[in-house]
Structures are given as C-alpha cells and as structure tokens.
Amino acid sequence: MKKIYIFGTGGFAKEIYFLISEINKAKSTFEVAGFIDLQPKSQHLEIGGNKFDVFDEDSFFKDSSNADASFAIGIGNPKVLNSIKSKYLSAYDFPNLIHPNVVGLFETIQFGKGNIITAGCIFTVDITIGSLNIFNLNSTIGHDSQIGDCNVINPGTNISGGVYIGNNNLLGTNSTVLQYIKIGNNNLIGAGAMLNTNIENNKVAVGLPAKEIKENK
Numbered sequence: 001m002k003k004i005y006i007f008g009t010g011g012f013a014k015e016i017y018f019l020i021s022e023i024n025k026a027k028s029t030f031e032v033a034g035f036i037d038l039q040p041k042s043q044h045l046e047i048g049g050n051k052f053d054v055f056d057e058d059s060f061f062k063d064s065s066n067a068d069a070s071f072a073i074g075i076g077n078p079k080v081l082n083s084i085k086s087k088y089l090s091a092y093d094f095p096n097l098i099h100p101n102v103v104g105l106f107e108t109i110q111f112g113k114g115n116i117i118t119a120g121c122i123f124t125v126d127i128t129i130g131s132l133n134i135f136n137l138n139s140t141i142g143h144d145s146q147i148g149d150c151n152v153i154n155p156g157t158n159i160s161g162g163v164y165i166g167n168n169n170l171l172g173t174n175s176t177v178l179q180y181i182k183i184g185n186n187n188l189i190g191a192g193a194m195l196n197t198n199i200e201n202n203k204v205a206v207g208l209p210a211k212e213i214k215e216n217k
C-alpha cells in the first residue's frame with residue numbers, strides 16, 4: 001500500500017477519504033497517512049472513528065522523507081488547486097483517483113495527473129482532461145470535450161459533447177453546459193445554471209439560461 005496524503009481538512013477532504021476507501025475495497029492501493037493544511041486548526045482529524053495526523057503544509061514539504069508519498073487534492077476551490085499545481089504538481093506523485101463505478105471508454109480518454117473522479121460520474125468517448133480537476137458525484141462529460149486544469153465540477157453537473165473548459169473554473173451543483181460551448185478561465189457558474197452561450201474569463205454567471213452578473217475577482 002502506498003502512503004497518500006490529502007490536501008485539506010474540510011468536508012471535501014472527508015469525501016476523498018471515502019473515495020480512497022472505495023478504491024481500496026476494489027484493490028488495496030493506498031494507506032491514508034494524514035492530511036495537509038496551510039493553517040491547521042487542529043493536529044488531528046477524526047473520520048469514521050479513525051484519528052489522522054494533520055500536517056502544516058510548509059513544514060511538511062521541508063521534510064524530504066515525504067517525497068515518495070502520493071498526494072490527493074481535497075479542497076473544492078479552483079484558486080487553491082491552482083496554487084497546489086504551481087507549488088507541487090511537477091515534483092510529487094498525484095495519482096488520478098477514480099471511483100470503481102465510474103463509466104467511460106477509458107482507452108479514448110486522456111487524463112493528466114491528480115484528477116479526482118467520484119462515484120457515479122460518466123465520461124463517454126474521446127475526451128481530454130488536464131490535471132487536478134474535481135469531478136464530483138454523478139457528473140457527466142460528453143464526447144470530444146476538452147477540460148484544462150484545476151476545475152471544480154460540482155455534483156450532478158452535465159457537460160455535453162464538444163465542450164471546451166479552460167482552467168480554474170467552478171461549475172455549481174446541477175449546472176448544465178450545452179454542446180460545443182466554450183468556457184475560458186477563472187469563472188464561477190452558479191448552482192443549477194444552464195450555459196448556452198460561450199463565457200470568456202473571470203465572470204460569475206447564474207441562472208437559466210445563465211447570464212453574467214459580475215466579475216470573479
């Protein structure tokens with residue numbers, strides 16, 4: 001079993017613990033060795049009756065004995081993911097963590113590193129995915145879609161065929177992106193939104209159909 005550390009100590013970090021437990025049920029792969037936080041509020045985190053160490057991020061990465069471990073993102077915030085990408089992605093092992101029930105024609109799908117793909121997601125065919133994206137429960141990704149890095153796709157999101165999504169976007173729970181729509185970088189798409197026009201960069205868009213309401217600063 002390989003040691004894996006999870007970034008974050010909030011609710012989504014717990015979801016990653018669940019995901020790793022599910023992966024281990026199918027094939028024993030990872031031992032959760034602890035959690036990493038920029039400013040830990042506590043030295044321990046209890047999940048499901050088990051107590052884990054929480055490490056301060058800066059001290060953790062000064063300790064060279066941690067270099068062989070694997071790492072997983074457990075924070076659903078594109079800005080934080082982008083910071084983890086610039087600090088650690090090239091130097092450390094970030095495996096793609098894919099729940100055993102995820103469906104996809106995987107020989108036609110390219111994944112970068114460190115993607116989190118939780119239960120119930122469906123990827124169809126000819127899809128390109130970058131690194132450090134989160135695909136949360138029951139999201140669907142259609143044919144020929146291209147997705148960059150550090151995107152947070154919240155539960156129940158439907159991405160139709162031929163969609164392009166850049167980097168650092170958040171798509172709210174149960175949002176829908178219609179076919180061949182392009183989304184740039186650093187956008188927030190509201191929960192339940194339906195995107196039927198392209199969106200450039202740094203916008204907040206909500207509603208059905210989605211309208212830009214402000215800049216994402």
Ligand SMILES: CC(C)(COP(=O)(O)OP(=O)(O)OC[C@H]1O[C@@H](n2cnc3c(N)ncnc32)[C@H](O)[C@@H]1OP(=O)(O)O)[C@@H](O)C(=O)NCCC(=O)NCCS
Pocket residue numbers: 154155171172173188189190191192193204205206207213
């Ligand atoms: C879109 C979003 C990012 C905006 O957050 P925000 O910048 O804090 O914006 P505010 O809450 O100030 O809302 C601004 C306006 O948009 C409206 N609004 C916010 N989210 C909306 C949504 N999803 N659909 C429709 N309208 C929405 C607000 O009612 C408010 O309208 P008003 O100006 O008429 O009062 C956020 O509301 C959202 O939907 N986040 C997704 C969260 C999610 O999916 N979480 C899942 C975790 S698993």
